[in-house]
Amino acid sequence: MALDHAILVSLLEKPGSGYELARRFERSIGYFWTATHQQIYRVLKRMEAEGWVDVRDVPQYGRPDKKEYSVAPAGREALSAWLAAPIEPESVRHDLAVKIRGAAFDDPASLIGEVERHRQAHRDRLAHYLVGETRDFGQPPEPEAAGPLDAERELQHVVLRGGIAYERMMIDWLDDVLATLARFEPGTDPDTGPAG
Amino acid sequence: MALDHAILVSLLEKPGSGYELARRFERSIGYFWTATHQQIYRVLKRMEAEGWVDVRDVPQYGRPDKKEYSVAPAGREALSAWLAAPIEPESVRHDLAVKIRGAAFDDPASLIGEVERHRQAHRDRLAHYLVGETRDFGQPPEPEAAGPLDAERELQHVVLRGGIAYERMMIDWLDDVLATLARFEPGTDPDTGPAG
DNA sequence: TCTTGCTATGCACCTTGTTGCATAGCAAGC
DNA sequence: GCTTGCTATGCAACAAGGTGCATAGCAAGA
Secondary structure (H helix, E strand, O other): OHHHHHHHHHHHHOOEOHHHHHHHOOOOHHHOEOOOHHHHHHHHHHHHHOOOEEEEEEOOOOOOOEEEEEEOHHHHHHHHHHHHOOOOOOOOOOHHHHHHHHHHHOOHHHHHHHHHHHHHHHHHHHHHHHHHHHHHHOOOOOOOOOOOOOHHHHHHHHHHHHHHHHHHHHHHHHHHHHHHHHOOOOOOOOOOOOOO | OHHHHHHHHHHHHOOEOHHHHHHHOOOOHHHOOOOOHHHHHHHHHHHHHOOOEEEEEEOOOOOOOEEEEEEOHHHHHHHHHHHHOOOOOOOOEOHHHHHHHHHHHOOHHHHHHHHHHHHHHHHHHHHHHHHHHHHHHOOOOOOOOOOOOOHHHHHHHHHHHHHHHHHHHHHHHHHHHHHHHHOOOOOOOOOOOOOO
């Protein structure tokens, strides 16, 4: 299970509470791994029991207290072991591709609106990534650290570049899909005919 | 749940047994939706109980008999309803991206072999797609059917083009990842130091 | 005062997905 | 006769993920 490891990586990048992790999973990490706050709290509890993370109660003023989690040595070891073990290339699940092939047995043209909606979502996400890239990686590292490479920064950047490449590819492909769908007349259900 | 609908689409393209569907999910459909034979048999059973599919016992010689499933009218309606309902853009889960960001806290260079393995898997899949594209879509549709568009064929092709674009994007990105990882010295664990 | 809304944590239940195993027909080879 | 291997279907148990709901502190505004 990689949710464990995604949380460990996030906590190594910066310790935080379950709530804060859930916010991160709506942003940066969430671009390549999704999780609800329920899953996160559950996994944190289990990892605490296994000694992978340490907890610290943090009193707060003006808002409820929180539990700040950080990675324990056993957690680092578990992450190292996972990094060293080979994993299978991801198994994809594209609902939209199922819909597109399914549209052949319904009305292809009626799918155009849905595809446009997805295209817009990918455009929005791309724009968001590009803003983040300029903000976080627009300038060269830090003025004083001209020598050694900052692994955390460089690797975060290459993952972000992957996200950007993915969104661009998706937008181009969805344009292709739209052009293909547009070649069909509305109401061309192969079974019920043009009249529905 | 889209597995139901993926199975319905596959059965509309061609009726078949659970076993045959499982084989398809290792090939064409499996490129954008994965399922084991266990899931398929379970879903087929449920869809049969709901009247979405019809079953026909097919005696076979030289091998065990099979049950051939086909889509019933209620199944077509369920598929139509799903096609008309908006879905959320997919939630991605990229283990490899978690590994890449995690490598910043371990030895980045030690991830090179794993990334190369994934790159090769994507090259293999791309080659496989391209062979299939030439085989199935290399020639224009059918000589006699020069008039109306074949929705099933065109939409299968645009989905395949999406798979091809995805694999090409991944290969390019993994080249970028490899170039990035190569800039780190082996054994540069930020905590244990170069000596390990 | 009451409501709204954000922060913060968590339980219970249900659905999905995965793993391991079991059964059985039939063919081919040793 | 025995084993191996492919076709074909399925159960049981478990792991993972998702939905709905509950609780609670605190601030701001109607």
